Amino acid sequence: MLVHEHEPFNAEPPRAALRQGGPTPLDTFYVRNHGPVPEADPATWRLTVDGLVHRPLELSLEDLRTRFEETEVEATLQCAGNRRAGLMEVRDIPGEAPWGPGATSTARWAGVRLADVLDAAGLRPDAAHIAFAAPDVSPVADPPQPFGGSVPADKARSGEVLLAWSMNGAPLPPVHGAPLRAVVPGWIGARSVKWLRRITAQEHPSRNWFQATAYRLLPAGADPGRAGPGDGISLGPVALNCDILHPAPGARLPSGPTRISGYALAGEDRAVARVDVSADGGRSWTQARLGPGAGRWTWQPWHTDLDLPAGPVEIIARAWDTTGATQPESPRHLWNPKGYANNSWARLHLTCD
Amino acid sequence: MLVHEHEPFNAEPPRAALRQGGPTPLDTFYVRNHGPVPEADPATWRLTVDGLVHRPLELSLEDLRTRFEETEVEATLQCAGNRRAGLMEVRDIPGEAPWGPGATSTARWAGVRLADVLDAAGLRPDAAHIAFAAPDVSPVADPPQPFGGSVPADKARSGEVLLAWSMNGAPLPPVHGAPLRAVVPGWIGARSVKWLRRITAQEHPSRNWFQATAYRLLPAGADPGRAGPGDGISLGPVALNCDILHPAPGARLPSGPTRISGYALAGEDRAVARVDVSADGGRSWTQARLGPGAGRWTWQPWHTDLDLPAGPVEIIARAWDTTGATQPESPRHLWNPKGYANNSWARLHLTCD
Numbered sequence: 091m092l093v094h095e096h097e098p099f100n101a102e103p104p105r106a107a108l109r110q111g112g113p114t115p116l117d118t119f120y121v122r123n124h125g126p127v128p129e130a131d132p133a134t135w136r137l138t139v140d141g142l143v144h145r146p147l148e149l150s151l152e153d154l155r156t157r158f159e160e161t162e163v164e165a166t167l168q169c170a171g172n173r174r175a176g177l178m179e180v181r182d183i184p185g186e187a188p189w190g191p192g193a194t195s196t197a198r199w200a201g202v203r204l205a206d207v208l209d210a211a212g213l214r215p216d217a218a219h220i221a222f223a224a225p226d227v228s229p230v231a232d233p234p235q236p237f238g239g240s241v242p243a244d245k246a247r248s249g250e251v252l253l254a255w256s257m258n259g260a261p262l263p264p265v266h267g268a269p270l271r272a273v274v275p276g277w278i279g280a281r282s283v284k285w286l287r288r289i290t291a292q293e294h295p296s297r298n299w300f301q302a303t304a305y306r307l308l309p310a311g312a313d314p315g316r317a318g319p320g321d322g323i324s325l326g327p328v329a330l331n332c333d334i335l336h337p338a339p340g341a342r343l344p345s346g347p348t349r350i351s352g353y354a355l356a357g358e359d360r361a362v363a364r365v366d367v368s369a370d371g372g373r374s375w376t377q378a379r380l381g382p383g384a385g386r387w388t389w390q391p392w393h394t395d396l397d398l399p400a401g402p403v404e405i406i407a408r409a410w411d412t413t414g415a416t417q418p419e420s421p422r423h424l425w426n427p428k429g430y431a432n433n434s435w436a437r438l439h440l441t442c443d
Numbered sequence: 444m445l446v447h448e449h450e451p452f453n454a455e456p457p458r459a460a461l462r463q464g465g466p467t468p469l470d471t472f473y474v475r476n477h478g479p480v481p482e483a484d485p486a487t488w489r490l491t492v493d494g495l496v497h498r499p500l501e502l503s504l505e506d507l508r509t510r511f512e513e514t515e516v517e518a519t520l521q522c523a524g525n526r527r528a529g530l531m532e533v534r535d536i537p538g539e540a541p542w543g544p545g546a547t548s549t550a551r552w553a554g555v556r557l558a559d560v561l562d563a564a565g566l567r568p569d570a571a572h573i574a575f576a577a578p579d580v581s582p583v584a585d586p587p588q589p590f591g592g593s594v595p596a597d598k599a600r601s602g603e604v605l606l607a608w609s610m611n612g613a614p615l616p617p618v619h620g621a622p623l624r625a626v627v628p629g630w631i632g633a634r635s636v637k638w639l640r641r642i643t644a645q646e647h648p649s650r651n652w653f654q655a656t657a658y659r660l661l662p663a664g665a666d667p668g669r670a671g672p673g674d675g676i677s678l679g680p681v682a683l684n685c686d687i688l689h690p691a692p693g694a695r696l697p698s699g700p701t702r703i704s705g706y707a708l709a710g711e712d713r714a715v716a717r718v719d720v721s722a723d724g725g726r727s728w729t730q731a732r733l734g735p736g737a738g739r740w741t742w743q744p745w746h747t748d749l750d751l752p753a754g755p756v757e758i759i760a761r762a763w764d765t766t767g768a769t770q771p772e773s774p775r776h777l778w779n780p781k782g783y784a785n786n787s788w789a790r791l792h793l794t795c796d
Contacts, residue, residue, distance in 0.1 A: 307767040309719070309730055323716045327766045357766065359712060363676045366662070372776050377662055413680045413710065414660040414784045418771045423725050431767045 091118065094187035098123035098228070099265060102192035109335040109351065111381060111391040113164065113258050114195035121265050122169045122193065124237050124300065125228035128285050132269045137253075141221070141290035144212030151269055154253065157210065158202035163250050165275035165387035166355055167282055169193035170305055170325045173333065174429040176421045176437075183429040191333035191436070194355065196388050199273045201254035205247045208291070213243065217291035220246035222272050222283035223298070231299035238298030239281050239305075241274055241326075243291070250275045250387060253286065275387035276358040278325050280305045295324070307426050314427040328357030329433040330417055332365060332392075332409040337440060345400040345442035350378075351393035352436065354409035362390040364410040369396050369403055372419075372435075378407070398442045407436040444471070447540035451476035451581070452618060455545030462688040462704065464734060464744040466517065466611050467548035474618050475522045475546065477590050477653065478581035481638050485622045490606075494574075494643035497565030504622055507606065510563065511555035516603050518628035518740035519708055520635055522546035523658050523678045526686065527782040529774045529790075536782040544686035544789070547708065549741050552626045554607035558600045561644070566596065570644035573599035574651070575625050575636035584652040591651030592634050592658075594627055594679075596644070603628045603740060606639065628740035629711040631678050633658050648677070660779050667780040681710030682786040683770055685718060685745075685762040690793060698753040698795035703731075704746035705789065707762035715743040717763040722749050722756055725772075725788075731760070751795045760789040 091101040102120040114120075132151055139147040149157075172193035174186060208220065221240035228237055245251060252273040255262055262268040267284025274281040280300060295301060297319065306322035308314060332354035337343060354362040362383075366375035381391035396405070410416045418424060421434040444454040455473040467473075485504055492500040502510075525546035527539060561573065574593035581590055598604060605626040608615055615621040620637025627634040633653060648654060650672065659675035661667060685707035690696060707715040715736075719728035734744035749758070763769045771777060774787040 307763070309717070310728065323763060323765065323767045325767050329766060329768050364662070375663065410660070410676060412676065413682060414676045414678050415682050415768070415786070416771060416777070418769060419776060420772065423772060424769070433768070 092190070092192065094189065098125050099127070100187055102189060103195065104192065105190070105335040105338060108192055108194070108353065112384070113197050116258060116260060116263060119195040119197060119257070119266065120169065120193045122279055123226070123265070124230055125226040127264050128225045130269055130285065135269050137270060137286060138288045139207060139211045140288070141292050142214040142217035143291050144214060145210070147207070147211050151255065154202055154270070158206045160200060161203055161252065162198055162200045163252055163273065163275060163387060164196065164198045164384045165250070165273055166194060166196040166389040167273070167279040168328050168331070168355060170278040170280060170430045173331070173432040176434060177425050177429045177432045180422050180425045183427070186429045191335070193279070194353065194389065196384070197257040198259065199252050199254040200256040201252045201270070201273070203249055204251040204253055204272070205249055207253060207289070208247060213291055216293055217243050218293050219243060219295050221290045221292055221296045222286055223288040223290065224283050224285040225287055226285055232303070235299055237283060237300055238296055239283055239301040240296035241277065241281055245274065245277070277327055278305065281326070304428065305430065306428070307430055308428060310425055310427070312427055325430055328355060329431045330356045330360065330409055330411045330415060331433040332407050332417070333436040334405060334407050334438045337438070339438055340440070342441045342443065343398070345398050347395050348398045349393060349395050350405055351391070352407055353389045353391055355389045356409070356411040360411040360413060361386065362409050363412045365392040366408050366410070367394050367396065368406045369398060371404065372406055398440070400442050403440045403442055405438040405440065445543070445545065447542065451478050452480070453540055455542060456548065457545060458543070458688045458691060461545055461547070461706065465737070466550050469611060469613060469616055472548040472550060472610070472619065473522065473546045475632055476579070476618070477583055478579040480617050481578045483622055483638065488622050490623060490639060491641045492560060492564045493641065494645050495567040495570035496644050497567060498563070500560070500564050504608065507555055507623070511559045513553060514556055514605065515551055515553045516605055516626065516628060516740060517549065517551045517737045518603070518626055519547060519549040519742040520626070520632040521681050521684070521708060523631040523633060523783045525684070526785040529787065530778050530782045530785045533775050533778045536780070539782045544688070546632070547706065547742065549737070550610040551612065552605050552607040553609040554605045554623070554626070556602055557604040557606055557625070558602055560606060560642070561600060566644055569646055570596050572596060572645050572648050574643045574645055574649045575639055576641040576643065577636050577638040578640055579638055585656070588652055590636060590653055591649055592636055592654040593649035594630065594634055598627065598630070630680055631658065634679070657781070658783065659781070660783055661781060663778055663780070665780055678783055681708060682784045683709045683713065683762055683764045683768060684786040685760050685770070686789040687758060687760050687791045690791070692791055693793070695794045695796065696751070698751050700748050701751045702746060702748050703758055704744070705760055706742045706744055708742045709762070709764040713764040713766060714739065715762050716765045718745040719761050719763070720747050720749065721759045722751060724757065725759055751793070753795050756793045756795055758791040758793065
């Protein structure tokens with residue numbers, strides 16, 4: 091793991107570790123924490139469901155397991171700061187971690203459907219947003235507060251949003267949210283709140299600092315230190331994105347036929363339709379072969395073979411989604427003060443002998 | 444109107460006509476036809492609803508008016524070929540019209556909800572797509588055939604998809620689909636099939652030539668003459684886009700403070716969140732003021748005032764949607780053989796004295 095920070099712990103797998111495709115092993119899955127990992131005694135832990143519901147609930151882990159159907163969803167999570175390093179090459183972003191393409195991992199999540207729990211609580215018609223709250227007090231927030239966030243009620247009521255206690259068949263590790271976390275496929279990782287304690291149905295989006303003020307796309311000229319609640323664009327569905335996982339950046343290789351492989355990801359109701367790869371600055375493109383995906387909510391592995399000339403080579407990759415949208419070219423025009431949503435073309439520099 | 448073709452009739456309003464904002468007058472609304480305008484006697488006209496339904500229907504206009512609730516939706520339609528002229532500046536696209544930014548118009552549509560008609564017919568659970576058929580035989584299709592297309596059942600069952608008989612309070616003109624057309628807000632204009640005669644619930648998307656083979660995004664290197672059904676990306680939800688409506692391209696103006704105005708549009712479940720304008724090639728951006736929109740399905744007017752220097756000036760505009768996605772920079776990298784979905788940055792060249 092490439093550790094960006096020890097306290098709170100923030101780390102991402104190297105490209106080589108993601109290259110295998112399929113579910114990411116537990117000890118390789120990226121970790122994005124905003125505060126210390128809170129301890130919870132599974133025996134006394136309770137989940138509160140309140141707010142605009144007819145029947146507020148107080149559920150133990152045993153209640154969740156026995157009262158609701160267990161279900162599994164394979165889903166890729168991606169941090170909104172994924173590929174921030176590419177923006178930092180344009181201009182520094184003080185106080186933020188230089189995430190590469192590895193703030194992206196996939197797991198088979200098991201738990202219960204949030205929709206079923208909300209049905210049991212009886213969502214009132216004025217419940218437009220479902221907010222998640224956790225106990226991990228973050229010193230980053232202003233004022234310091236636990237992490238939280240919300241999703242629209244329509245998303246919360248879709249079958250794919252889980253309250254998960256397991257990943258890849260194993261109990262959720264503490265660093266990934268034990269005993270219970272939200273998993274919101276297709277949305278930025280920040281909405282998949284870990285160490286869940288409370289689910290509140292409400293009329294408005296979360297006013298937690300991490301949603302109202304952070305995880306927002308500010309204009310390039312804005313001062314993030316002065317940004318207030320509601321400034322900028324609230325990030326939600328993940329941006330169409332891709333990166334190259336192999337060869338490694340800066341690799342020295344023999345010229346000739348070379349396998350290039352990577353991943354692509356589209357958010358929410360869109361899927362990856364095509365991935366183009368170019369070794370001549372975008373003058374010509376080769377359509378990559380899309381590998382078998384694991385379903386609607388997971389990333390799309392891809393690969394292609396290019397005949398590389400001797401000398402320095404830049405490999406470019408870009409994805410298209412099922413609506414025909416593609417990625418912007420340059421991080422220069424995507425730079426933003428908090429360094430989110432860098433979905434510019436993936437670029438890899440190699441030297442061939 | 445700028446007439447691209449007389450038979451079939453294809454024409455778009457000039458930028459100045461769209462600049463007013465609000466609903467586009469009937470005689471100014473863009474026209475995209477693929478064959479001759481079919482004549483229909485409203486007295487004998489019938490709409491067939493068949494396929495995967497429990498109760499096939501045969502409905503007169505009177506049936507539609509009396510059996511279902513009349514409803515109104517204000518929606519912008521945009522042709523997938525909008526702004527093709529910008530792609531043709533990169534490389535010619537033979538046989539296709541050089542649409543500017545005016546293949547985009549807005550109307551208040553009145554009629555009945557497609558969802559209500561489908562409910563009356565009793566959609567079967569295996570109905571995944573709702574296909575529209577019209578009688579206008581197009582010589583462009585291979586083989587020649589009437590125009591048609593489909594939308595997923597989920598979209599068809601949403602309240603915003605109309606079977607419309609009126610626009611802006613007036614009866615639908617023949618050229619816009621009298622006596623009845625589909626209006627599919629948020630999707631490319633091609634799905635809003637005019638002169639509707641048949642609605643078929645089916646398991647698969649439309650196999651009509653205009654959906655299976657045309658209105659698809661092919662890779663730049665593909666030969667459109669050899670493209671077969673299923674090739675490329677089927678266009679559906681409209682791409683995030685914008686253009687500048689004022690000043691006019693090539694205008695000569697006094698230097699100094701200048702009002703720049705235009706429109707932006709986001710498809711389906713996304714909305715326009717921000718519009719940036721630059722007069723220095725994207726080195727700095729001004730956030731435009733977003734005008735009052737008419738609702739979820741209409742374009743977003745915007746304007747800003749820039750202090751323009753003397754000499755030649757390039758004004759650039761780009762939109763961001765509510766997920767934080769923005770438009771690609773250059774038409775050079777979006778060029779495709781049929782010239783669809785040019786959503787590169789809007790660029791306007793002026794000379795200031």
